[in-house]
Amino acid sequence: MTQMNRLAGGQIDRNKTCKFTFDGKAYTGHQGDTLASALLANGVRLMGRSFKYHRPRGVLTAGSEEPNALVELRAGARQEPNTRATTAELYDGLFAKSQNRLGSLKFDLLAINDRFSNFLTAGFYYKTFMWPAAFWEKLYEPIIRNAAGLGSLSLEDDPDVYDKGFLHCDLLIIGAGPAGLMAALTAGRAGTDVILADEDFAVGGRLNSETLTIGDQSGAAWAAQAMTELRSLPNVRIMPRTTVIGAFDHGIYGAVERVSDHMHTPDAGKPRQILWRLYAKQTILAAGAIERPIAFENNDRPGIMLASALRTYANRFAVTADKRVAIFTNNDDGHRTAADLHAKGVKISAVVDVRPDAPRSMDYEVLQGEVVDTKGRLGLTFAEVKQADGNMRTLECGALGMSGGWNPNVHMTCHQRGRPVWNADIAAFVPGADLPAGMVVAGAANGDLSTAGALRGGAAAAKQALGLKGRLPTMPETEDKPINLKPFWYVEGCSRAWLDQQNDVTVKDVKLSHQEGFRSVEHLKRYTTLGMATDQGKTSNMGGLAIMAELAGKTIPEVGTTIFRPPYTPTAIGVLGGRHRGQEFHPKRLTPSHRWATEQGAIFVEVGNWLRAQWFPRKGETTWRESVDREVLATRNSVGVCDVTTLGKVDVQGTDAAAFLNKIYCNGFALLAVGKTRYGLMLREDGIAMDDGTAARLAEDHFVVTTTTANALPVYRHMEFVRQCLYPDMDVQLISTTEAWAQYAVAGPNSRNLLSKIVDQDISNDAFPFMACANITICGGLRARLFRISFSGELAYEIAVPTAYGDALMRKIMDAGAEFDVTPYGTEALGVMRIEKGHAAGNELNGTTTALNLGMGRMVSKKKDSIGSTLSEREGLNGDGQLYQVGIKPVDANDPVPAGAHLMNADGPIDAAHDQGYVTSACFSPNLGHAIAIGFLKDGANRMGETMQLVSPLTRVHVDVEITSAHFIDPEGERLRA
């Protein structure tokens, strides 16, 4: 029994057969089918289970608005949940599974939920699972999450790539139906740069679904001819399989192109999808309209669908959902479906029309009345009709088309907070006047529901968008009839009549929500979940609004709509992320010594985007502490080398360079001699410390400023702000040179001996004292910079060369230092040595501390104006009781001193009210043989030698500690100046 419901004609390629499986069963279809049309062709109406009640469901639509037929597409790592069968293009080997079921689709064990529907009404989860509170997280929520829900994830990495692209155009046309095609022809012929995007794989929109003619050819043939002409125009770019998902500011649109979703696997080198950012000067929205269903009892059985969908399946895909079809309509469009299906040999059980003046037919029965109930457990078998004369009729049918009128697709007109307006003629919302800038709406999206109206509207919109003069050209002859709709939303007295099939929201739920006091449409949405999830209520919202309006005694426009937001259709996170995932999530910056460090087996750590060597393990070392202790001791005893390139470097030049630094640093720089370096502290304007570093004066008008690694960017931004916005006439220029210079710290008593072998100049203590800086040469002529500065507290230098020589310099230092057993050290040893010296770093400059807190209060010059100087004098930041940076060591040398622990008075209670301070940085000091820390303590300067309690309830630490100077090693700084 293959493709029992396949009809003649259609736009499928019967020469190309595609094999596919659904829930493990093999079927065949044709190229040009969707998964939904191929399943219907094979007599499969049951495609899913509903969200809450697990009711059997089939397709409702033939497009991207589909609420029901959601499947898991593909297998293994490529498995994708919640894919709409109505838009999934069929290909040979397609593999799909139904979802949201326990057991098989036909015998879903969770269908029991339907029996308990009285307990699962709107807001049931607010009412039912109130107590005990602990049960919610542990019991209720996992059960509900398991039972209610959609598809499942593969939990494997997606093997495919997703790209991002950027395109510019004069005119973006969204939708390639009759209006969009006519707009593209008009603009394309005028030479405009046009992008024409459509979510479908076949261009033509509804023209492919209809039997109407344009001029002397079928609508589909006219669309094909228009495409041929557009393809010949070099200024027109046609983008099928491309959904415009959002209208953003200033003519920027987001679009997702499904490059490979219609293939078994993407072609080599091709992405699965592309996220396009489209920059359009003008936009024509020609997104068409979506038919709406009618609510009646049990209107959700497989086989019941939109009448226009039945027509699409018959005319485009040559498929009928069943051999016997009934129609329930409130307008003339429903009759068109009956006529088309009848012409294709499908039996029309009857057309049920609510209007007394419905058109008659010679071919089938037309009843005035309403469908009041249906039967059929896994698919429709009978429809019960109550005729206007009161008689009941039972219609035998396996498919029922609902036609409740059409909703223009106003979605994109509202992305910039536009609000649609009510059009009583078609009983629907149409775009308002507050469109996104540069947008014109045409065709059915604008409420122009006839084909002639769409063609006219498309041409007129193109002329309007481009400012073209002259009359519209003569349009080809085509259908131009009104649909003569009588508004009809639901059958009186129905209760389990579905408005939102995706979220299982019925007429009863909307009434209940009204009873319980939810008056705003936004509240209705949240309480009942009407219009949520993947379809965002494209087929359901209007029904809910209409009922709400009736209950509240208001009109539909008074009730209004919920806000439409991007994306227009569900969008995979993968395509939003593009290639920025895994290792490519953010850029990786490598230091100049990276390759060398890799050769040494360094362990790396991410610092911002940088990868820095954290430590260099040697053979036999089993813990990181062993390596770090060795690196620290080797540096303090002989010489160590560390890549400090990542510190930010800003070149400051100009006759006002010193005056400029006086503004950005709280301490003075005007009197700094050429050839000298000074530590500088930058404050924010509110008086809090921002960053610290050094400024080296290489010439009267030339400084090199360093920043911390993490703040390189914000500090540079701040310096440019001060330069451009506050002191625009200062003669000073800034440029970041962080990546231009490779810079290494060479530290330890043998550092001078080592560097003397490399540096061409005399660097004796007399010639190059502590805090000296100079342009030098090394290795017989290579230009370099030397700074005698020290973060470790040892005799130390930082030496910089142009980055291209960074690798060579590191190897040179290691060679020249071999006789001193020079030891490379990483960020951990760097950290240990700076804590031993009590130097503040990021943990101390943490956005809450002042110069005073850092023990540098006297550095803030009162003789000059600098950023932050005025507000640093605020009362609240000064006076008694301020935090002060101190050193902390355990009374028992074996005790830990964890970072984050808080200080309490020795005899005081341990609680937040009596908090005295906290530990910011801690480490094991291999030089002292015990843990040490620095931190902040109230009035810390006056509490040296005090014993306190250090507590960390989180890590269950409670030890006695002694407050000391933060300078644990060489407090007089003799080593630095040696």
Next chain:
Amino acid sequence: MIIDHPLLGPRDAAEFTYMGDAKLIDRPDWQSDTAAQDFYEYGYLRDNPAGWHEELWFHEAGDRSWLVVTRNTVTHEISKVELARDVARAKGRSK
């Protein structure tokens, strides 16, 4: 959004960093008698209008110009883009 840079033409807003109210250009005089109050107001009291707003944007992924962008915070419409340096000079800032 697209910001029409006075030197470089239209650029995507993603290239910029936002800082907020352009009143930050009006840094008070530190020697004024009311300096403490002036700096407090400068640092903490900002308008947050629903409508036209002059704000500072930094072309961080571009030419590193600070710009004063006059933008409607409700519609995101941009009516004017100037170099902050020119604005600062016009307000009398110098060295």
